[in-house]
Amino acid sequence: MTIQEIQEEIVDEFSMFDDWMQRYEYMIELGKSLPLIQEKYKTEDNIIKGCQSKVWVHAEMKDNKVEFTADSDAIITKGIIAILIRTFSGQHPTDIIKADTNFIDEIGLKEHLSPTRANGLVSMIKQIKLYAVAYQTQLN
Template identity: 55%
Template structure:
C-alpha cells in the first residue's frame, strides 16, 4: 500500500515550510518541475491536451490494478512543478480516494494563485480532468 493522500499533502506542506522566502519556494517548485518524470511522447496527443490561455498541459491516465496512474507534462516549468505535486498526491490511488481528495496543500504552501488563474494555465482543468478519469475508472 502506498501513502495516504493526506500524508503526502502533509509531507509537501512540511517541505515547503522549510522556505521563508518566496524565491526559495519557487526555486524548489521549479526543481520539482525539472524532475517530473518525462511523459511518453506517445501520450502527448491532441486528445490529451488541456488548453490554457498561455501554456498547454498534457494529461494521460491509466488503471493499473485498482489504482489510477497519471502522467502529465507542460510547456511551462512552474506549471510543471505544480503538476509534479498533483501527480505525487493523486497518482497511484484508487478512484474513490482520488474523488474524495481535498487538495488543501495547495493553499497551505501558498500556491493557490496558480489554480486561481483559470485562463492562463490549464491547472484547474487538469485537476477536474484527473477527477473525471477517476470517475470513469471507478
C-alpha cells in the same frame, strides 16, 4: 502513502522555504523529477483545457490504482503538475475523487500564481478527478 499523508509531506516541504522565490525554485526542481508522459500521449486529447501553457496528462489503471504521467512546456507549470501527480498517482480512483485539495491553499500556491495559472491549476485538478471518475465507473 495515502493522499492525505502525501499532501501533509508537501505542506511540510514548502514550509521550509522563507519566501516565494525559493518555493518557485523548488517547484522547478519538482518539475524536473516528473514522471514524463510518453510522446505518443502528447495529443490534443490529453491537453488540459484552460491552461495558458501546454500541459498533457495521461492516466492508466494498474492494479485498481490510477497512474498518471504528465508534461508541460513551461517550467513553473511543470512543477505544479508534478505536485499534483505526486499527490494523486498510484491512488485508488475513489480516494482521488474524495480527496480535498486544501493543501494547495495551505502552501499558498493559488494566491502566488497569476490568474491564468491559477485557472490552469483548477483545470488540472478537475481533469485528474475526471480520470478517476472514469476509472471508478469501470470498476463498478
